[in-house]
Amino acid sequence: MLRLSMDAKARVKIGSFDRGGKSRDGAKADDHDYNPKTTVTPYGIFLPELDELFLYFTESKVTSDFIVDILEDFWLEQKHRFSDIQTLLLNQDNGPQNSSRRTQFMKLIVEFAHKHQVNIRLAYYPPYHSKYNPIERTWAILENHWNGSILDELETALKFASTMKWKGSHPVVKLVHKTYENGVKLTKKAMAQIEKQIERLTNSTHEVFPNLGNWFIDICCSKTKVI
Structure with missing residues (x-):
């Protein structure tokens, strides 16, 4: 099983704005940030056991499609390293775009599992616990790294x-150019078909997480079941 910790950072305004820190080169920032050139959202995929970080930046919206697209980009480029892995454990907060009740997200993640023949366990953090992701x-490392600097261009x-370091290593950084829109939903009939392909562990008697079944969903596609 390969554990992936995933989440987005708050949107960042691009322009000659004060970020609250001290600049090493004495550059001066604008007093106000009313009209940024653009805004960008960093979204990360972190491998806790390996201390590896992959950062995807988008000027568009962070939607269900975006999240699964970058997961697929990551897996297509990295799966050769994990040929023995049969299950991906995705740690996420239970946000509006990746919730197990978000029909578009569940459709796409089920399609991903079948396409790549890999089991998926969605492991959500309960409300007010996402800080443990x-x-x-x-x-915090990224914010400290660019704090005091003027991010005047994307x-x-x-x-x-790309120059920040986590445990001595630089992250892989990519800019996603695709534009995404909110509001994509499945019909109840279509979602009913998705529900047949997943297992919600709400009534689980698993000794490790008997009271957290609401936050675990399994999608089994390979010959070996999720453990």
């Missing part, structure tokens, strides 16, 4: 992200 620790933000 390991990816959250990396955002390329500047990407460069700062």
Whole structure:
């Protein structure tokens, strides 16, 4: 089983704005940030056991499609390293775009599992507990790294992200150019078909997490079941 910790950082305004820190080169920022050139959202995939970080930046919306697209990009490029892995454990908060009740997300993640013949366990953090998601620790490092610097261009933000270090290593940084829109939903009939392909562990008697079944969903596609 390979554990992936996933989440988005708050949107970042791009422009000559004060970020609250101290600049090493004495550069001065604008007093107000009313009209940014653009805004960008960093979304991370973190491998806690390996201390590896993959950062995807988007100027568009963070939607269900975006989340599964970057997961697929990650897996297509990295799966050769994990040929013995049959299950991906996805740690996420229970946000509006990746909730197990978000029909579009569940449709796409089920399609991903079947396409790549890999089991998926969705392991959500309950409300007010997302701070325990390991990816959250990396955002503090990124913020400290570019704090005090003027992110006046998108390329500047990407460069700062690529030069940060987590446990001595730089992250893999990518800019996603695709535009995403909210509001994609399945009909009740279509979602009923998705429900047949997943297992909600609400009534689980598993000795490790008997009271957390609401936050665990299994999608089994390989010959070996999720453990």
